[in-house]
Amino acid sequence: MGQTGDKILRVAVLGASGYSGIEALRLLALRPEIRLTALTSEHYVGRAVEEVHRHLSGLGLPRFEGLDADQLRGRADAVVSCLPSRVGAPTVARLVNAGVRVLDLSPDFRLRDPEAYRRVYGAEHPAPGLLAEAVYGLTEFQREEIRGARLVAVPGCYPTGALLGLLPLVRRRLIELEGICVDAKSGTSGARRAPELAQLFAEVNENLRPYSVGSHRHGPEIEQELARAAGGAAAVTFVPHLLPATRGILTSIFARPRPSANDEAIREAYRAELGGSPFVRLLAPGQWPELRNVRATNGCELSFFLDRRTGTLAVFTAIDNLGKGAAGQAVQNLNLMFGFDERAGLAQVAPVP
């Protein structure tokens, strides 16, 4: 379906009470060309959205309802699923098969190989039949496929931060595929909105710690996309950290430049590969990304430092994990899928300070 002038797009959001869900509501609720027709939430069935999330008062949103594909079919042209891994897949599959176009923010359809899925997630893939057609929705690199997709797997927050920095270099053959290190620092809203000891304020504040070093599930996702771009295997040492901040991922990437990589070639690679994006800002030399400049937006700041003394190329990206790292990118993709301007609903200026 393309968007015609006077048609209202009906959108359902699944898992709408979690952090990426309410961010999706924030981005969609005020758009005149979109109507939110169904919001599901396991915990809050039957409750008004503003009872649970008062900041969403006065937007005319429907009440939370239970998850039921039959109930959703016919009420939505597009579904944004913010359900956790495996929880949403059966519903997603039924909806796609019923002709509803789905943007899935879970990791269920990001790995293309069911065997990889089994290895990483320790379970059989819940809907392997859809893997072949799911489009990995890192918008800047997949615009055409996204436009026609029935099912878009919205990339993870960490992979988005890493791949925006890495893919242009890999596609242009400017770095070696070995020895890539990704040191990423994420705000806590990257974790689920659910009671968890490690996420308590008293555990996170005035603290910083790496976690899941070498074993985080976003590592294989990063490698898959690099390999696809490179036409060969890529291995990345991926280190996520839990940052004492609510929103944002700052990613440091250390790679080995190939001989062709000089400042101008690198800059040109980013310009050419990303320059078309209204959301990625390539910074001037000597400027470095900051979380706050992309906070509550779909933006990405990016810059690099080619350290000739050491033979290292350092790349830095900043995104909002709930924005470009989740709901923002979902909306950006939805815009493409339904013929809206890619920037529609995403023109916010970051609230700084």
Added chain:
Amino acid sequence: MGQTGDKILRVAVLGASGYSGIEALRLLALRPEIRLTALTSEHYVGRAVEEVHRHLSGLGLPRFEGLDADQLRGRADAVVSCLPSRVGAPTVARLVNAGVRVLDLSPDFRLRDPEAYRRVYGAEHPAPGLLAEAVYGLTEFQREEIRGARLVAVPGCYPTGALLGLLPLVRRRLIELEGICVDAKSGTSGARRAPELAQLFAEVNENLRPYSVGSHRHGPEIEQELARAAGGAAAVTFVPHLLPATRGILTSIFARPRPSANDEAIREAYRAELGGSPFVRLLAPGQWPELRNVRATNGCELSFFLDRRTGTLAVFTAIDNLGKGAAGQAVQNLNLMFGFDERAGLAQVAPVP
């Protein structure tokens, strides 16, 4: 001047590089019916806005320029002045006299009595001739006067938080005028964007402290407006605190209810006095304001608790000190002054979390 369909309103922002200045830019830059024609900044004359504040990139803003009333005249229909106390008054006076309508966020035109100004600010008022006509721009209570004003004194952030809670009660004679205590907690962006030891992260984080107890300059401003509403003197014990947060003011008000004050009368007072506002949210009993629900918006959350056991009425308000407490309220007033919808440009949903 009223706004006609196809007219673009030309707006200049003075002191545009500080915290309330950049918030005003954030709120105004994306509006098609407004053009930002001049931005002044003492520190950054000649520099592009995005060099200094990267989050404002890509908005087509003019470069920062020096402060010069002659240069501004003829280029702006409205001026939003975010200059500090006394710095802007001469320019404001010249602009008003030249027919430019001004919204002044400084305290210069908030106290109506030049003698009170002298007592509170320790100096002669820099433009006493304008005091008589300046309108105190607490929008909810002054809509008509604001519509026709040449000069609006935008209220201080603390007074806004206190008066939204107090004025309805005072106007309806529901509380005594004596013994009012206001305990307010403000994020650090209420202070100027300027190097100051007490505002360093290492001094503010994991800390909380009252300051200027009994001597803060916003106290007399609160009392002036209460007295005006009451038709008699009002004295308030005002205690501000510096909170380890960037944005927001939470205000606790403790007052002595008069015999007529019961839950329904109080609720009705707020409904009647504030109910017309699209920005003030009176919460259900047992709900209490939170800073985050109004963050980066022009909203205010408000609730109360009538403690019969102790004969105390406790009222709570939450605002964003840069929103309803500064730039948001300025834009709300500007909308009224120029015939826009009061909500124009202020429909943002708070980015939660």
Added chain:
Amino acid sequence: MGQTGDKILRVAVLGASGYSGIEALRLLALRPEIRLTALTSEHYVGRAVEEVHRHLSGLGLPRFEGLDADQLRGRADAVVSCLPSRVGAPTVARLVNAGVRVLDLSPDFRLRDPEAYRRVYGAEHPAPGLLAEAVYGLTEFQREEIRGARLVAVPGCYPTGALLGLLPLVRRRLIELEGICVDAKSGTSGARRAPELAQLFAEVNENLRPYSVGSHRHGPEIEQELARAAGGAAAVTFVPHLLPATRGILTSIFARPRPSANDEAIREAYRAELGGSPFVRLLAPGQWPELRNVRATNGCELSFFLDRRTGTLAVFTAIDNLGKGAAGQAVQNLNLMFGFDERAGLAQVAPVP
């Protein structure tokens, strides 16, 4: 038992893996005159302390064990119980009856009247037989009773902050007993170390909110102690807030001064009633308490402002909720009970910044 020169005091800590428990370990583990002989933890039975709390490595602590009064008897001269309300009472009762002296940080033995307990906690008191002899351990006001106590009910964190400011005034008849308002702001470590949605970093950071207004269980505790000091009923409007900080409670108290209350009389009251305490610091006029100055210590900062214009006396206190508000005060009391210097183990200087 009094402390003799070469005797080692054997101490058990119940609920030793929670926030007040690990603070008690921090304060006790390095003292040569004390040996920690048993640590209980429901969740971590059998595990080494440093596995769970790495900052407690290398202190030679015993492994966590289950809660079993029979197992504890004979192994400890003193027990510090950090168990939650009602969980520990049966064990505490058995230990006290077996001759072990207990410091209980739960609210179980703070309210003297089993009927009040039923009203506030919604359940029968689990060990009413001990209520008569339990000593309310607000050290500065009960030194003699604490010295001889078998069971000390360590005050709640909010009551400690409020009562240090209020009791001297009430005992000296310097304020009215009606119209007292207590506006308290607490760091999040005042809540249990347990998964809870409202305590997530993403829910607390950049936020501030009152909660349990007029219904918090610490209100009646404050009133009980005021009434005891006043020899008559006292009613307090008590408003707690959740602060975006890990440690500390800042309390604002608003009271109505009696005619005898002038600056000197108030100052003298604090000096006389608290002056003997090595931990309470009465600030000079114009100085106001800050959380950081008492962080990770047993200290309290206190100051006041007598607002003659409004007829209000404002008092401010700052404590560390885990220090003077919990484990620090427990240790202070333990020192008195066993003949140590009151300051033993509590001489830490706050880590500022």
Added chain:
Amino acid sequence: MGQTGDKILRVAVLGASGYSGIEALRLLALRPEIRLTALTSEHYVGRAVEEVHRHLSGLGLPRFEGLDADQLRGRADAVVSCLPSRVGAPTVARLVNAGVRVLDLSPDFRLRDPEAYRRVYGAEHPAPGLLAEAVYGLTEFQREEIRGARLVAVPGCYPTGALLGLLPLVRRRLIELEGICVDAKSGTSGARRAPELAQLFAEVNENLRPYSVGSHRHGPEIEQELARAAGGAAAVTFVPHLLPATRGILTSIFARPRPSANDEAIREAYRAELGGSPFVRLLAPGQWPELRNVRATNGCELSFFLDRRTGTLAVFTAIDNLGKGAAGQAVQNLNLMFGFDERAGLAQVAPVP
């Protein structure tokens, strides 16, 4: 001078009102074997310490005085200088020449080569005559030299975090000297206690940003020490970040393992090279350093991950930038210099949470 049983060591602290200065006071003030005889502070000459830093009340400290080597000579056996770069060097030189043993926390005596100093700091070295004898005080690797030193250059906070992780590997030839990347995140107290826009709470909170990428002055200091250990040049890509936390540095190090590097060899290297230290905690496999576990202590947490898939060795260290990264290490060195137990005054348990 060695420490004899009943001798009191007289210590002066220069620049005692800044962040590392007050941390030194916190660590030294309570030690019975030490007397603080002089404290200098440019800004607070003549003022009592507790007027400026209330948390240091009641410690019997001398008033702040001006900086005057003649005044200090004869009053101190040891001087801890927390003065900024170049400010203290002339005084340090005069004191050393007068027989006072000095621990200098500035970078003045860390680079051994005056030419390197000129390159890095853009000025002639202020006291080149002392460079030859100054000992680089990274305690774990220089105990013998420190014991006999007249002048100890206490390492920078970033170099301490990097070198504790790197030196054991370099000394044991377990990593290549090329391609080393150091990604470090520091709390804000690593900057001076001075008004600076970039350090305001509103600029740091909810933000994270790299800075001085490839040009930070601690880079050459790290390389100097690596080269000294390796017996050959070492080049490091060093990226510091400003973290929204007050204390702590978490450092990620990415290096290329040599063929001899396996898990056991690496673990053995750390054990052998650092195992003697009471302050460095080598974590079990799968555990990762956290800032909070070393907060307000002289501790260091360290662990590593050998990623065979990618040929990368990742090492992580956590220190408190004011502890092991500044005043704590100064005290550790002072203990060695004067014959105290290396742990004296440094046995604090981190206040967690």
